[in-house]
Amino acid sequence: MKVLIIEDEISASENLAYLLGNIDETIEVVEVLDSVKASVAYFGQPRDIDLVFSDIHLADGLSFEIFDQVKIDSPIIFTTAYDQYTLKAFKLNSIDYLLKPIDEEELSASLKQFKGQVKREGLVDDQVTGLLNLIKTQNKTYKTTFLVSLRDELIPLPIDQLAYCYIDTGVVKAKTRNNQIYSLDKKLEDVENELNPEIFCRVNRQFIICKNAISNIKYYFGGKLIVNVLPPFEERIIISKAKAPEFKKWMDS
Template sequence: MKVVIVEDELAASENLVYMLKNLEDTIEVLAVLDSVKTSVDYFSRNQGADLVFMDIHLADGLSFEIFDAIKIDAPIIFTTAYDQYALKAFKLNSIDYLLKPIDEEELEESLIQFKEQKKGKGLISNQVEGLLHLLKDQKKGYKSMYLVHHRDELIPVKTEKIAYLYIDNGIVKAVTKDKQTYVIEQKLEDIENELDPSNFYRLNRQFIVQRDAISGIKQYFNGKLIVNVIPVFEERVVVSKAKAAEFKNWMNN
């Protein structure tokens, strides 16, 4: 069996190759691709795979973008870290998947099913649309509101109203778009994991910003960036050189 793996995490791809070889030494891994671009380039010239394992989030975008550019004439098993609620969409669209981290027994079962069912070729448009709808639904799982103390009462503050959050002497404060400041009794790390990463970004150890609150970005020395926000923040908000490229990529997406 000839296999192609589309996966941008080196450890994950190496582990999958190892398990495939361990399960069936006749399996030939034709290629390991780590991005949408390399996948489009490869499949435009090579259609000899019997089976494709494909992660959803790649280095330069979603793997579904591959199907906008090229048709893949091979059955595909998606490898995904989505939760069980989200995986219902895969089942509804009759698409095979393996939940990451991949278990060897589940991988073996998937290979057996693939051989027994003699699966059809490729994906059709409504299947891809169903998965894209799934991605939008994932946002429902992120935090939509925080209950905060305000004087002698508790009030709800919607996350969509928050412009940015920062640490002030060990205390996390949220500033809303209408210039109100509230204390949130959680660690900034925990809050980061609760917020939708398409709308909120951790600029540095002390600061999380909402996309719409960014009014401008300036080049700083040594490859760093200065981010201007609204409402105006009193101190300079700096993005390190190491994180600058990732941040600009987030802004572009």
């Protein structure tokens, strides 16, 4: 079986080649490529490769960029150090992966699974697009401060001081944990995109709430929820029946 390794860490590629040889002496590592550029050039010509092992982060970019530029018909197993959330997305996209550091038993099981399938194809366009978007989302950075106006000054408002943001007579305002209120020269949609969704949730059209600012949640009629926050807000913050399951899942994460 002819195998190609795409990996920019020499020790990692040597270890993978060693493990493959231990598992099956008939496996031939025909090439080790260390970059997107080298891989695109290599697959610019027809290649007889049975299986590709590819790391995600390479010296000059993400390995998914390779498959976005050239067609690779060989099946691919990714080697990755990503967290469990991302790995679930790999599974949903029917992508094989091995978590680093690579375990010989897991590698052996993956090879057996590969050999046991009559036919396997490379990545299709939808998978490439989906995984590229996934990685970009995982690598996204979020705001650590908002620059806000206070009388005749501009002051930095640390995000970790935010309790919630809301719309008040068309103006987006932010309330801090110590009950200070500031106006934000932004749309609430823009604020939502700039905050970490693991910490902040857009609960309805008017509110974005920090998880740590929620004191309790009460059931409301029709399957809705009422969220109580600290500092308290003078009006009810209501979550619709449709959004309630997603909100509870976010709170329980």
